[in-house]
Amino acid sequence: MDTADTNNTLxxxxxxxxxxxxxxxxxxxxxxxxxSVETVMAISEKKNEPEWxxxxxxxxxxxxxxxxxxxxxxEWQNFNLPAIDFQAISYYAAPKSKPVLNSVDEVxxxxxxxxxxxxxxxxxxxxxxxxxxxAVFDSVxxxxxxxxxxxxxxxxxxxxxxxxxEHGDLVKKYLGTVVxxxxxxxxxxxxxxxxxxxxxxxxxxxxxxxxxxxxFRINAGNSGQFERTLVIADEGSYVSYxxxxxxxxxxxxxxxxxxxxxxxxxxxxxxxxxxxxxxxxDKDGKGGIYNFVTKRGICKGNGAxxxxxxxxxxxxxxxxxxxxxxxxxNSSAEFYxxxxxxxxxxxxxxxxxxxxxxxTKSRIISKGISAGEGQNSYRxxxxxxxxxxxxxxxxxxxxxxxxxxxxxxxxxxxxxxNKSVQIEHEATTTRIGEDQIFYLxxxxxxxxxxxxxxxxxxxxxxxxxxxxxxxxxxxxxxxxSLEGSVG
Amino acid sequence: MLxxxxxxxxxxxxxxxxxxNLTVKPGEVHAIMGPNGSGKSTTASVLSGNPGxxxxxxSIRFYDQNIITLKPxxxxxxxxxxxxxxxxxIPGVSNINFLRTAIGxxxxxxxxxxxxxxxxxxxxxxxxxxxxxxxxxxxxxLNEGFSGGEKKRNEILQLAMLEPRLAIxxxxxxxxxxxxxxxxxxxxxxxxxxxxAFVLITHYQRLLEHxxxxxxxxxxKGRIVRxxxxxxxxxxxxxxxxxxxxxxxxxxxxx
Ligand SMILES: Nc1ncnc2c1ncn2[C@@H]1O[C@H](COP(=O)(O)OP(=O)(O)OP(=O)(O)O)[C@@H](O)[C@H]1O
Ligand SMILES: [Mg+2]
Numbered sequence: 001m002d003t004a005d006t007n008n009t010l011x012x013x014x015x016x017x018x019x020x021x022x023x024x025x026x027x028x029x030x031x032x033x034x035x036s037v038e039t040v041m042a043i044s045e046k047k048n049e050p051e052w053x054x055x056x057x058x059x060x061x062x063x064x065x066x067x068x069x070x071x072x073x074x075e076w077q078n079f080n081l082p083a084i085d086f087q088a089i090s091y092y093a094a095p096k097s098k099p100v101l102n103s104v105d106e107v108x109x110x111x112x113x114x115x116x117x118x119x120x121x122x123x124x125x126x127x128x129x130x131x132x133x134x135a136v137f138d139s140v141x142x143x144x145x146x147x148x149x150x151x152x153x154x155x156x157x158x159x160x161x162x163x164x165x166e167h168g169d170l171v172k173k174y175l176g177t178v179v180x181x182x183x184x185x186x187x188x189x190x191x192x193x194x195x196x197x198x199x200x201x202x203x204x205x206x207x208x209x210x211x212x213x214x215x216f217r218i219n220a221g222n223s224g225q226f227e228r229t230l231v232i233a234d235e236g237s238y239v240s241y242x243x244x245x246x247x248x249x250x251x252x253x254x255x256x257x258x259x260x261x262x263x264x265x266x267x268x269x270x271x272x273x274x275x276x277x278x279x280x281x282d283k284d285g286k287g288g289i290y291n292f293v294t295k296r297g298i299c300k301g302n303g304a305x306x307x308x309x310x311x312x313x314x315x316x317x318x319x320x321x322x323x324x325x326x327x328x329x330n331s332s333a334e335f336y337x338x339x340x341x342x343x344x345x346x347x348x349x350x351x352x353x354x355x356x357x358x359x360t361k362s363r364i365i366s367k368g369i370s371a372g373e374g375q376n377s378y379r380x381x382x383x384x385x386x387x388x389x390x391x392x393x394x395x396x397x398x399x400x401x402x403x404x405x406x407x408x409x410x411x412x413x414x415x416x417x418n419k420s421v422q423i424e425h426e427a428t429t430t431r432i433g434e435d436q437i438f439y440l441x442x443x444x445x446x447x448x449x450x451x452x453x454x455x456x457x458x459x460x461x462x463x464x465x466x467x468x469x470x471x472x473x474x475x476x477x478x479x480x481s482l483e484g485s486v487g
Numbered sequence: 488m489l490x491x492x493x494x495x496x497x498x499x500x501x502x503x504x505x506x507x508n509l510t511v512k513p514g515e516v517h518a519i520m521g522p523n524g525s526g527k528s529t530t531a532s533v534l535s536g537n538p539g540x541x542x543x544x545x546s547i548r549f550y551d552q553n554i555i556t557l558k559p560x561x562x563x564x565x566x567x568x569x570x571x572x573x574x575x576x577i578p579g580v581s582n583i584n585f586l587r588t589a590i591g592x593x594x595x596x597x598x599x600x601x602x603x604x605x606x607x608x609x610x611x612x613x614x615x616x617x618x619x620x621x622x623x624x625x626x627x628x629l630n631e632g633f634s635g636g637e638k639k640r641n642e643i644l645q646l647a648m649l650e651p652r653l654a655i656x657x658x659x660x661x662x663x664x665x666x667x668x669x670x671x672x673x674x675x676x677x678x679x680x681x682x683x684a685f686v687l688i689t690h691y692q693r694l695l696e697h698x699x700x701x702x703x704x705x706x707x708k709g710r711i712v713r714x715x716x717x718x719x720x721x722x723x724x725x726x727x728x729x730x731x732x733x734x735x736x737x738x739x740x741x742x
Contacts, residue, residue, distance in 0.1 A: 430578055439575045442535050444563035444593040453588055457579030
């Protein structure tokens with residue numbers, strides 16, 4: 001980024017402007033607001049789904065209703081959950097132009113332009129080399145790049161809708177096996193109304209030669225996004241997956257309740273990275289996305305590896321705990337997280353590491369950054385079952401506070417059911433004060449850059465885990481997210 | 488290069504500087520001495536633009552401009568450097584990365600292109616050698632876990648890297664052992680040129696035996712009450728500051 005560029009972003013952020021807050025004007029097919037059996041059936045019908053899937057959705061919907069009636073909304077989180085009117089949301093919004101499966105060049109130019117503006121070029125000439133992208137716009141996937149190249153290796157990378165049609169057996173075998181529809185109220189809602197998402201399958205022994213990624217864009221107002229991602233790495237395979245997301249700037253809150261399931265068979269490795277930049281609301285806390293997401297992976301076979309890396313800068317509320325079930329012996333899992341909250345943003349995030357197999361290892365590195373009136377909570381569960389002999393966990397949980405009006409909280413939970421388990425937990429809290437900023441100012445570094453320097457140093461360990469192409473972007477995003485929050 | 492005229496400054500609404508005058512020319516070394524709480528660090532803070540201090544009267548000219556309205560980073564860009572009495576620790580930011588950023592920003596302020604990595608490394612090695620600053624320290628986070636003396640030495644390493652026109656050293660000698668004092672003084676002497684100037688704030692004549700000042704000033708109750716040559720430092724060492732109490736009020740307090 002050159003200096004002029006930096007200055008522009010600086011001003012836009014100080015003035016409370018979110019870079020990706022624009023709206024695309026495009027003809028949409030939108031279901032009327034409201035949630036009912038008819039809504040669920042209408043979504044299933046639009047997608048021409050098989051009977052089993054509709055049944056699954058309806059079961060999930062009934063479970064959602066039951067939870068809502070008997071338990072209401074969850075209350076254990078470290079924030080006040082604003083009331084959500086599920087009847088005020090439209091559960092399906094798709095551009096009218098039909099998704100084109102064969103050539104990205106036939107996709108509606110308006111959509112191509114939208115994604116290009118977001119830094120995600122989709123056309124053949126401009127595609128990012130080394131990164132295959134599935135572009136999801138509101139409720140549907142509108143384009144997936146590099147499909148042909150990948151299919152030569154037997155890799156399936158396509159929208160969820162297409163996977164249901166073309167690879168129904170795989171979807172049926174794995175859907176809901178890691179995050180059951182009954183897992184929690186938002187997972188139940190997602191199972192009932194999810195309309196699209198991404199699907200990837202890496203065959204035995206194949207090392208996926210490029211990054212797979214999904215870019216989620218919410219565009220329509222009064223709608224929610226409920227996408228579903230399923231990644232299956234067959235024995236001995238490897239894949240690195242990245243998701244990014246943005247949304248227009250609106251005064252109303254919008255709900256994003258996604259589910260991601262990862263399945264790693266014996267000796268397979270999945271790296272899943274998220275750079276989350278949903279609209280965070282304005283500086284008074286008006287508007288913004290409620291990002292209530294359930295993400296979980298399973299190391300199903302021996303020696304499987306799963307790693308979650310997340311950079312959470314956006315959303316009014318982020319509420320998610322990407323976890324791993326370490327079922328296979330000698331399997332390992334990692335969770336690397338940076339969560340930034342500023343203004344009135346809230347993040348309650350962390351992970352669940354469920355050790356079931358022998359000699360399983362997990363590592364948790366969580367870095368919370370709070371500025372303004374932001375509130376950041378780390379919540380983590382490390383569970384080792386009776387058979388998880390020699391299970392190990394290391395947790396490092398750091399909080400960085402910028403200014404004096406923000407807050408950081410940690411809630412580590414540990415459950416060890418056998419004596420051979422080793423669990424280590426380290427935690428630090430650092431506050432950046434005016435004297436540190438002045439020190440850097442005196443050396444010629446302005447306040448914005450000083451904060452960026454401190455934050456990047458602090459977040460380095462997590463950023464280093466992102467695919468190279470995205471680490472730089474994420475670093476910029478961190479700096480931009482915090483501009484204007486000091487001094 | 489520097490002209491401070493009738494400078495009054497407050498911190499938390501309390502007036503600390505009460506009509507300070509000081510002129511520094513290129514090539515000169517000035518020492519400022521004076522009892523605890525007389526306003527020496529305040530002078531350094533005001534010169535470097537610490538936002539906690541408010542200038543209520545007077546002017547600070549640096550070359551051809553009044554710098555009172557300049558931000559601290561702009562003053563650094565103009566070539567003003569302060570070695571802090573109490574350097575802060577910044578965890579997670581490596582010394583090297585910090586120096587690269589600082590040099591980059593100051594060069595950008597002057598309209599110069601970024602320094603080549605090769606040149607930076609070469610320069611760093613040179614200065615590291617000059618100040619006998621170990622690789623182990625250089626590789627750590629900025630001042631994190633440094634001893635008091637190591638922090639002071641790091642201030643002078645930064646000074647050597649940033650090559651300011653005016654350097655203010657606030658009690659850099661306090662906390663240095665005898666060898667370190669010699670290394671730091673040698674370093675400063677090597678950096679002296681006809682184009683730059685140093686203001687040394689110190690309590691001890693010892694430093695001034697290593698770095699020979701052209702002028703020595705005594706700061707008391709926010710004003711310079713006596714100026715002289717290096718002999719004045721010896722006199723102070725012998726007499727202490729008791730004599731200040733006998734100065735006429737007109738000299739020490741204008742109100
Ligand atoms: N933030 C502050 N609030 C109130 N008083 C302050 C503040 N900072 C400095 N002072 C006061 O200003 C006066 C001058 O302080 P200063 O640090 O400039 O002294 P000094 O000459 O550097 O002393 P020393 O030799 O002990 O370093 C002292 O009385 C000090 O207590
Ligand atoms: Mg002092």
